[in-house]
Amino acid sequence: MQLDTPNLSYIQMLSDGDEEFETSMIAILKRELPVEKEAFVQSIQNKNYKNSAELVHKIKHKISILGLEKSYEFAVSFEEALKNDDSSGYDTFMRILQNMEDFLTKI
Amino acid sequence: MKCIIVDDEAAARAITRQLCKKIEELVIEEEFDNAIDAIKYLNSETVDLIFLDIHMPTFSGFDFIQTLKNPPQIILTTSDKNFALDAFEYDCVVDYLVKPITPERFAKAVERMKDRTAPAKTEEPVLTSSDDTASIGNDLYVNIDRRLVKINIPDICVIEAKGDYIKIKAEDKNYIVHSTLKKIEEKLPNSLFLKVHRSYIINTTKIVDIEDNSVLIKQDVIPVSRANKKELMQRLNLL
Numbered sequence: 572m573q574l575d576t577p578n579l580s581y582i583q584m585l586s587d588g589d590e591e592f593e594t595s596m597i598a599i600l601k602r603e604l605p606v607e608k609e610a611f612v613q614s615i616q617n618k619n620y621k622n623s624a625e626l627v628h629k630i631k632h633k634i635s636i637l638g639l640e641k642s643y644e645f646a647v648s649f650e651e652a653l654k655n656d657d658s659s660g661y662d663t664f665m666r667i668l669q670n671m672e673d674f675l676t677k678i
Numbered sequence: 679m680k681c682i683i684v685d686d687e688a689a690a691r692a693i694t695r696q697l698c699k700k701i702e703e704l705v706i707e708e709e710f711d712n713a714i715d716a717i718k719y720l721n722s723e724t725v726d727l728i729f730l731d732i733h734m735p736t737f738s739g740f741d742f743i744q745t746l747k748n749p750p751q752i753i754l755t756t757s758d759k760n761f762a763l764d765a766f767e768y769d770c771v772v773d774y775l776v777k778p779i780t781p782e783r784f785a786k787a788v789e790r791m792k793d794r795t796a797p798a799k800t801e802e803p804v805l806t807s808s809d810d811t812a813s814i815g816n817d818l819y820v821n822i823d824r825r826l827v828k829i830n831i832p833d834i835c836v837i838e839a840k841g842d843y844i845k846i847k848a849e850d851k852n853y854i855v856h857s858t859l860k861k862i863e864e865k866l867p868n869s870l871f872l873k874v875h876r877s878y879i880i881n882t883t884k885i886v887d888i889e890d891n892s893v894l895i896k897q898d899v900i901p902v903s904r905a906n907k908k909e910l911m912q913r914l915n916l917l
Contacts, residue, residue: 581778585696592696599689628733632757633689635778 572645572663577637577674600633601675607633608668615658624653627664634667637674642667680724683709684716684742685731685755690777694729694755697784704788713742725750727791732756732765743768751791755779766840766854773841790841793876794901818865820846820855829853832870835884835895837862839877847898874902874910882913 579593586592607630614623631646645667649660681704683694691709698704707725710716714737716728730752732739739756743749749770754761757777765774772794773787818834819826833849839859846853846862855862859879863871866879873879874893878900886894891907893900902910 585693585781587700589696589699592692596689596692599692603688625735628757629687632687632777635757636689636693 572641572666574666574670575639575641577639577671579678580638581636596636597675597678600636600671604630604633604668604671604675608672611668612665615661620653620656620658623658624650627653630668634671637671639667639671642670679703679726680705680707681727681729682707682716682719682725683729684713684734684739685709685729686711686734687731690731690755693777693779697779697781698729700781701785701788703792713737713739716742717745720746726795728752730754732761733758740764740768743770746770751794753787753791766843766845767852771840790877818862820853820857822853822855827853831866832881832883834866834871835881836898836900837871837879847896872906872910872913874900874906876903877901882910888914 579597582593582596586596607626611623611626611630614620614626627646627650631643631650634643634646645660645663649664652658652660681698683691683706685691685694688711691711695706695709698706704727707723708716708719710719713734728750730739730742732754733756739754740761743752749768751772752768752770753772754765754774755777756774759776761774765771772791775783775787816831818829818831820829821827829846829848834846835849836847837859838845838847840854842856842858844855844857844859844862846855859873859877863873863879870881870883871879872882880893880895880900884895886896888894888902888910891902891904893902893910
């Protein structure tokens with residue numbers, strides 16, 4: 572799957588020029604995403620796919636916040652697959668998370 | 679209007695808070711990252727509106743609603759579209775917002791909430807859903823989970839708009855159907871049914887009593903808008 576490019580359009584639309592909100596949102600994403608990614612990797616390693624699906628559910632909101640429509644669609648189907656113990660989308664999902672982390676590091 | 683936000687995700691709480699800032703009447707009193715703390719708060723405080731995430735670990739939004747004896751109005755927020763039907767089983771649920779929430783959709787949900795508490799308004803609703811109802815004679819067939827379920831029209835007491843769904847309250851059972859008040863109104867006989875409010879159609883034969891701007895049907899108090907009250911009064915056999 573070709574990854575889409577993260578953007579801040581949604582955050583900027585909500586902020587309406589409120590820089591404090593933008594800074595706070597980005598700080599939350601920078602703080603929470605690595606923690607959730609770590610928990611997800613751990614959960615997959617433990618083959619706890621139900622918990623992994625819960626974590627994907629949580630992360631997918633952040634995917635949508637960064638305007639990643641294609642990645643979001645993938646996350647929706649990956650969450651469902653994990654509920655059926657199918658973790659075959661793991662590598663693609665990890666690429667999506669890396670894509671988000673790279674973007675958040677640069678801004 | 680006093681509100682609280684209940685969501686385990688910090689980003690989601692920040693977004694809801696920001697959306698509330700755009701609507702003057704809304705005052706965020708507190709935020710909670712879990713349902714238990716919100717329940718403790720509500721044991722001693724009252725609020726007008728709760729923005730509630732459905733998908734929370736340990737104690738879900740639905741679990742939370744069930745613990746409330748007199749729930750205030752609730753706007754559900756979720757990343758999952760699949761809970762919509764369950765959501766509207768609760769009378770306190772005003773609307774169902776799918777994340778990422780846009781300011782326009784958020785404002786519409788708050789308007790719906792205000793309409794419920796201010797029954798005198800008369801604007802026409804925005805209707806966008808597909809029709810999942812059909813009627814034959816005295817029967818109305820509604821599409822529920824890909825099955826056409828028959829409802830005896832005279833048994834219908836009240837129909838309430840619930841976002842993109844309608845709730846049909848009949849004598850013995852309630853039904854949630856993906857349709858609009860406008861569409862079901864076209865399937866019902868005018869002699870029995872009257873739209874008394876932008877969110878309600880009633881069966882006028884089921885009225886128990888009328889008081890000011892509301893009617894009592896079974897146990898439900900239904901608001902009557904000022905514009906519709908005249909027609910309602912004309913239909914009644916007044917002494």
